[in-house]
Amino acid sequence: MKSLEELKKIKERTQRNVNMRDSVDGGHRVAVGMGTCGIASGARPVLNTFVEEVAKQNLDNVLVTQVGCMGNCTKEPMVEVIDSDGRKTIYGEIDEKKALEIVEKHLKNNEIIDMYKISSLD
Amino acid sequence: MNELVLHIMDIVYNSIAACATLVTIDIERYNNNFLRISVLDNGNGIDKTTLLEVKNPFHTSRTTRKVGLGLSLFELSCTQANGKFDVESEVGKFTKVSASMDTSHIDCLPMGDIGECIYLLSVASDNCEIVFNYKVSETVFTYDSREIKNLVGNDLKTNFEVIKYIKDYVNENISNMEV
Numbered sequence: 113m114k115s116l117e118e119l120k121k122i123k124e125r126t127q128r129n130v131n132m133r134d135s136v137d138g139g140h141r142v143a144v145g146m147g148t149c150g151i152a153s154g155a156r157p158v159l160n161t162f163v164e165e166v167a168k169q170n171l172d173n174v175l176v177t178q179v180g181c182m183g184n185c186t187k188e189p190m191v192e193v194i195d196s197d198g199r200k201t202i203y204g205e206i207d208e209k210k211a212l213e214i215v216e217k218h219l220k221n222n223e224i225i226d227m228y229k230i231s232s233l234d
Numbered sequence: 235m236n237e238l239v240l241h242i243m244d245i246v247y248n249s250i251a252a253c254a255t256l257v258t259i260d261i262e263r264y265n266n267n268f269l270r271i272s273v274l275d276n277g278n279g280i281d282k283t284t285l286l287e288v289k290n291p292f293h294t295s296r297t298t299r300k301v302g303l304g305l306s307l308f309e310l311s312c313t314q315a316n317g318k319f320d321v322e323s324e325v326g327k328f329t330k331v332s333a334s335m336d337t338s339h340i341d342c343l344p345m346g347d348i349g350e351c352i353y354l355l356s357v358a359s360d361n362c363e364i365v366f367n368y369k370v371s372e373t374v375f376t377y378d379s380r381e382i383k384n385l386v387g388n389d390l391k392t393n394f395e396v397i398k399y400i401k402d403y404v405n406e407n408i409s410n411m412e413v
Binding site for chain 2: 113114115116118119120122123125126127146147148149151152156159160163164167168170172176178180181
């Protein structure tokens with residue numbers, strides 16, 4: 113049976129000592145829309161994919177956040193990626209597979225995926 | 235919504251939006267197939283006139299659009315499975331959403347992944363803590379995000395091993411309680 117005692121040991125064994133930053137120097141902020149519309153259309157597995165992949169691949173300059181309804185409910189699940197220079201890209205109709213692609217291309221290589229993009233702001 | 239945990243997440247995001255610092259989620263199973271879910275927060279609360287309107291899908295506090303479906307969808311999920319749905323609140327003190335349903339009813343939604351839901355809610359806001367109680371007859375499993383944060387700190391967000399363990403920890407403890 114899993115216990116908090118063991119959780120402590122796992123933490124000590126795998127501790128990463130990362131300082132979480134609010135600003136993202138050279139990194140990205142990912143905002144997943146978790147309003148009623150987002151949740152109903154499948155934002156939870158998308159959010160989970162971002163959280164897990166960012167932790168699994170030690171992407172320390174990526175901050176994953178949860179936000180409310182983004183205002184274009186038909187395109188949910190929506191994901192906004194804000195680059196360090198302030199450029200915003202909004203992706204629509206994202207699923208787990210597309211989320212993985214965003215991690216690989218946009219978050220790791222700064223490459224915007226035009227196919228899923230619904231708008232962008234510089 | 236196709237899982238009960240999605241409704242729970244939706245309600246907790248309301249609490250976070252209402253500046254709650256502590257949200258208590260209770261899930262209770264009783265009489266074999268009855269389920270009670272309640273979400274209690276210490277946020278801004280809802281005033282009496284709004285409370286009468288709150289379950290109406292055409293009522294919302296936001297200004298961008300005229301519909302607000304979260305509570306009305308949850309109510310539908312309860313009533314279609316022989317259950318009840320209620321919202322109580324006092325301004326400046328608390329808001330409590332209570333739901334019940336008969337899990338043997340054919341229209342009752344499946345529960346979904348509780349561990350994942352509780353983990354995601356624990357990292358949803360830095361200012362809001364989650365207490366989760368899962369009760370089957372007399373046994374209770376309690377999860378407190380403050381306790382977890384004291385143990386693991388920032389690793390809660392950045393350490394994959396820790397994230398995975400927390401989800402499994404919740405799910406394993408819960409499934410051991412099933413009758």
